[in-house]
Structure formats: C-alpha cells, structure tokens
Amino acid sequence: xxxxxxxxxxxANLLLAVLLTGGCRHAPLQEDVxxxxxxxxxxxxxxxxxxxxxSVEPLDRGQYRQEQLIQPATLPVYPARALKAKAGRATVGVxxxxxxxxxxxxxxxxxxxxxxxxxxxxxxxxEVEAALHQWKFVPARVEYIDVVKGENGVYYNKVxxxxxVESDFDLSFTFSADGRVEPTPAGK
Numbered sequence: 001x002x003x004x005x006x007x008x009x010x011x012a013n014l015l016l017a018v019l020l021t022g023g024c025r026h027a028p029l030q031e032d033v034x035x036x037x038x039x040x041x042x043x044x045x046x047x048x049x050x051x052x053x054x055s056v057e058p059l060d061r062g063q064y065r066q067e068q069l070i071q072p073a074t075l076p077v078y079p080a081r082a083l084k085a086k087a088g089r090a091t092v093g094v095x096x097x098x099x100x101x102x103x104x105x106x107x108x109x110x111x112x113x114x115x116x117x118x119x120x121x122x123x124x125x126x127e128v129e130a131a132l133h134q135w136k137f138v139p140a141r142v143e144y145i146d147v148v149k150g151e152n153g154v155y156y157n158k159v160x161x162x163x164x165v166e167s168d169f170d171l172s173f174t175f176s177a178d179g180r181v182e183p184t185p186a187g188k
Contacts, residue, residue, distance in 0.1 A: 034078020034177050036127075041093065041112045041170035063145055067098045067167045068138040076131040078175050079123035090116040090124045090175045094132070100164040102137040110170040128173050140167035 082090070093113020099105035107129050115121065141164050148158040 034083050034175065036076045036078060036173055036175045038075070038171050038173045041110065041172050063143050065141045065143060067102075067140040070102075070136045070138065074131045074134045076124075076127035076173055076175070078177060079120060079127055082120035082123055082175075083177055085120070086177065087118065087120045088177055090118070090120070092116070092121075092124050092128045092173045092175070093170060094125075094128060094173070095168060095170050096132060097166060097168040098137050098139060099166055100139050102139045104132045104135055104137075105166070106168075107132055110172070112170045113172045124173075124175055127175075139164045141165060 076092075079087075091114065093110035093115055095108045095110045095112075096104055097106035109115065116124070141162050143159045144161050144163070145157045146160045147155050149155050
C-alpha cells in the first residue's frame with residue numbers, strides 16, 4: 001500500500017479535526033493571584049578589585065567573598081494589567097551589578113536567559129526592576145591575607161586589609177499567574 005498526497009492530506013485533516021474538537025483544557029485561573037520567584041543563573045566569577053590604590057591580586061578565590069543578599073528580599077509582583085488579561089507565565093532575565101554600598105547600581109538584560117516576549121514584557125521587566133531596587137546586600141569584598149607566625153610558633157592566616165568591590169551576576173525571574181512558583185534551572 002502506498003501513501004500519496006491525497007492520503008497524507010486526509011490523515012492530516014483527521015488529526016486536525018481531532019485536536020480541534022478535543023478542546024483545550026486549562027486549569028481555571030484564580031482571580032488576583034500572581035507569584036514570582038528568582039534563580040541565580042550562573043555563579044559570579046571572582047572580579048578583579050576595582051580601586052585607584054595599587055593593590056595585590058588575591059592568590060585564590062578563597063580571598064574573594066561574594067555579595068550576600070540581606071533577607072527578606074522583596075519579590076516582584078505579577079503586573080495587574082497582565083493578570084487582568086490572563087497573560088500566563090513569563091520569564092525575565094537580568095544582569096545585576098551590586099555596588100560597594102550594597103545597593104543594586106545597574107540592571108541590564110541578561111544574555112543568559114530567554115525573556116518571554118509579548119505585550120506585557122515591559123510590565124514584567126518594570127516589576128523586576130522595582131523589586132531589585134529595594135534589595136540590599138552585604139557587598140562583595142577581597143580580603144588580603146598574610147601568613148603570620150604566632151607567639152606559640154604556629155603559623156596562621158591573618159586578614160591584613162579588606163577592600164569592598166562591585167560584583168555582578170545574572171538572575172532569572174519566573175512569574176506564574178496561577179500561583180505556582182516554577183524556578184528556572186540555573187545556567188539554562
């Protein structure tokens with residue numbers, strides 16, 4: 001038995017009819033419910049110290065201390081216009097820079113995360129930026145360590161000085177209108 005274009009066309013039409021009559025069954029959306037979550041996309045690399053003072057480069061990553069988010073962190077709110085239009089799930093990826101004062105100093109689009117396009121993409125991005133500008137961090141720092149001989153003859157590491165540095169990393173925010181929080185896998 002050979003399949004010609006006529007037979008293929010009939011099979012395709014039959015499949016299309018089955019799909020169309022089966023309908024689309026989505027879980028009903030709850031009114032005025034929206035959640036968001038975030039995931040760090042990629043661990044930040046150890047940046048070189050940024051200073052006008054000549055400094056000694058740290059010998060290993062152990063001397064670099066990453067920024068630490070001070071909890072609780074405000075999460076973005078699902079945008080009201082998008083919720084009313086039942087926009088569904090959305091993802092926003094951002095590249096964040098944290099200054100030496102522990103505040104977010106710059107927010108750019110991430111090249112590591114696919115941002116959900118659509119008519120409400122700007123609303124989701126605005127909510128992410130509003131939340132991030134409220135975040136506070138213990139700033140990243142470089143600790144310059146020297147090996148010191150103690151009074152009892154034992155050597156130990158002593159922090160000679162600490163320098164606060166800018167740090168940056170990527171975040172992925174996931175918005176879910178039905179209240180579920182679905183974190184985006186890191187680095188994907």
